[in-house]
Amino acid sequence: MSEGSRVLRVSEVIAETPQACSVVFDAALDYRPGQFLTLRIPSDECGSVARCYSLSSSPFTGDAPQVTVKRDGYASNWICDHVAAGTELEILPPSGVFTPASLDEDLLLFAAGSGITPVMSIVRSVLAQGRGTLNLVYANRDETSVIFARALRELAAEHPDRLTVVHWLESVQGLPAAEQLRTLAAPFAARETFVCGPRPFMTAATTALKSLGVPRSRIHTEKFVSLGGNPFERATPAPAARQAEPAEEPAALTVNLDGAEHRFAWPRQRKLLDHLLDNGLDAPYSCREGQCSACACRITAGEVKMLNNDVLDSEDIADGIVLACQSLPLTDEVSISYE
Numbered sequence: 001m002s003e004g005s006r007v008l009r010v011s012e013v014i015a016e017t018p019q020a021c022s023v024v025f026d027a028a029l030d031y032r033p034g035q036f037l038t039l040r041i042p043s044d045e046c047g048s049v050a051r052c053y054s055l056s057s058s059p060f061t062g063d064a065p066q067v068t069v070k071r072d073g074y075a076s077n078w079i080c081d082h083v084a085a086g087t088e089l090e091i092l093p094p095s096g097v098f099t100p101a102s103l104d105e106d107l108l109l110f111a112a113g114s115g116i117t118p119v120m121s122i123v124r125s126v127l128a129q130g131r132g133t134l135n136l137v138y139a140n141r142d143e144t145s146v147i148f149a150r151a152l153r154e155l156a157a158e159h160p161d162r163l164t165v166v167h168w169l170e171s172v173q174g175l176p177a178a179e180q181l182r183t184l185a186a187p188f189a190a191r192e193t194f195v196c197g198p199r200p201f202m203t204a205a206t207t208a209l210k211s212l213g214v215p216r217s218r219i220h221t222e223k224f225v226s227l228g229g230n231p232f233e234r235a236t237p238a239p240a241a242r243q244a245e246p247a248e249e250p251a252a253l254t255v256n257l258d259g260a261e262h263r264f265a266w267p268r269q270r271k272l273l274d275h276l277l278d279n280g281l282d283a284p285y286s287c288r289e290g291q292c293s294a295c296a297c298r299i300t301a302g303e304v305k306m307l308n309n310d311v312l313d314s315e316d317i318a319d320g321i322v323l324a325c326q327s328l329p330l331t332d333e334v335s336i337s338y339e
């Protein structure tokens with residue numbers, strides 16, 4: 001087992017559609033709506049691969065935690081074909097920032113295909129625990145591919161004044177274009193928005209929202225990509241700081257995490273996340289390759305450079321968001337916050 005991981009037992013696998021299933025865990029998990037787990041999937045070729053799957057359950061309904069997986073390639077097929085009640089799966093702790101700041105706020109939600117997974121967790125959580133009103137635009141190929149169709153119908157019937165679902169079926173209406181999504185979003189442009197789905201859908205939805213003047217800070221996106229590396233198989237402790245440039249003074253680092261402030265000297269060649277973990281901080285992470293955003297934090301003073309970034313866009317970066325797993329200090333003093 002790798003450091004920080006744990007093994008969960010599967011209690012049930014639910015067939016959601018012909019292409020998708022939910023894996024229910026027999027365990028208690030501390031997570032926020034919209035977060036994901038990283039699962040270790042065995043492989044004859046390379047030992048194992050790591051894949052992220054969003055929790056579709058809510059931490060506020062008393063239901064067991066579950067992820068929902070749509071067939072799309074090696075790992076997702078393995079899960080749908082091999083996982084059953086009693087299977088044990090190694091996971092990394094819940095992480096991710098696709099999560100509403102408040103469950104009492106009204107939200108506009110855009111989901112397509114398996115992108116409904118984290119959105120479903122948000123819907124269930126807001127309805128169970130908050131006061132917010134939800135408008136969900138949910139796109140799918142056709143009627144048979146709508147994951148959680150029944151659960152959404154029941155929730156909308158139970159909360160007619162708080163949940164409205166607009167289903168968009170490609171088989172009926174074609175692919176949703178930005179101008180069409182704009183019309184659906186227009187009445188709710190003042191809200192926080194959450195967008196998850198295939199890349200063209202996310203582009204159409206974010207284009208629509210931007211054309212309505214929704215600021216980037218209110219558009220939250222979750223990109224479903226496969227991790228290239230394997231955080232389960234990498235040795236967690238990184239090598240000691242490089243010897244090559246002994247004259248380089250470390251930067252002065254201030255970190256706000258879990259309500260506490262920490263100060264460290266930060267060696268210039270040491271990645272921020274590695275340095276925080278070396279110093280015993282429980283900083284969030286998953287892929288450690290700049291691909292998943294689990295380690296995202298905000299720069300509040302100073303500057304860093306990122307060695308790789310496959311997930312943040314220019315507006316995230318302009319807002320001061322960086323990936324801790326890829327950041328090196330550029331200035332003598334750097335302050336970051338996970339709050």
Ligand SMILES: Cc1cc2nc3c(=O)[nH]c(=O)nc-3n(C[C@H](O)[C@H](O)[C@H](O)COP(=O)(O)OP(=O)(O)OC[C@H]3O[C@@H](n4cnc5c(N)ncnc54)[C@H](O)[C@@H]3O)c2cc1C
Nearest residue numbers: 043045052053054069070072073074075076117224225226
């Ligand atoms: C934050 C986040 C949340 C996500 N949430 C969800 C979710 O809720 N639901 C969901 O369905 N998806 C989700 N995803 C996407 C998910 O992580 C995977 O990207 C998706 O399931 C596709 O992975 P795959 O392995 O099935 O397919 P691919 O990544 O396309 O798999 C093909 C790859 O596997 C390799 N491969 C083939 N055979 C083998 C073998 N025997 N051994 C090793 N490698 C092999 C191939 O070389 C190829 O590179 C999420 C992704 C992220 C980043």
